Amino acid sequence: MIVCHCMNITDHDIRAAVDWMRASDAETIVTPGKIYHALGKRADCGGCMPLFLDTMRRCESFGVADVPARPPLLRRVRAERG
Ligand code: FES
Known part of the structure; x- marks a missing residue:
């Protein structure tokens, strides 16, 4: 199915790009701009x-897996303020 008619991009193209980006970097934030690029x-x-x-x-690999809610440094600051 064509998703972007201006650039002739299909749902398959988008899924392939998301899968490729996720395979390259498990923590990258996937954006439409990155997919176009x-x-x-x-x-x-x-x-x-x-x-x-x-x-x-809807891509299975779209989400970032297992990223901590806050970096360890910020967790310590909050605990010290307590
Ligand atoms: S349909 Fe125009 S930019 Fe995608």
């Missing part, structure tokens, strides 16, 4: 963004 394209009208974002969120 990975596909060698740039957004034009932006009309596809709602469907583009829905397609990204």
Whole structure:
């Protein structure tokens, strides 16, 4: 299914780009801009963004796994204020 008509990007292209980014870096934040860049394209009208974002969120590898809620340094500061 075509998601972005301006740049002819399909749901398959988006899933492949998300999977590729996640395989390259397990903690990267995946954004539409990064997906366009990975596909060698740039957004034009932006009309596809709602469907583009829905397609990204439906990818199994979209989420960042096991990132701590706060970095250890900030956890210690909060405990000291206590
Ligand atoms: S439809 Fe995607 S940028 Fe226009």
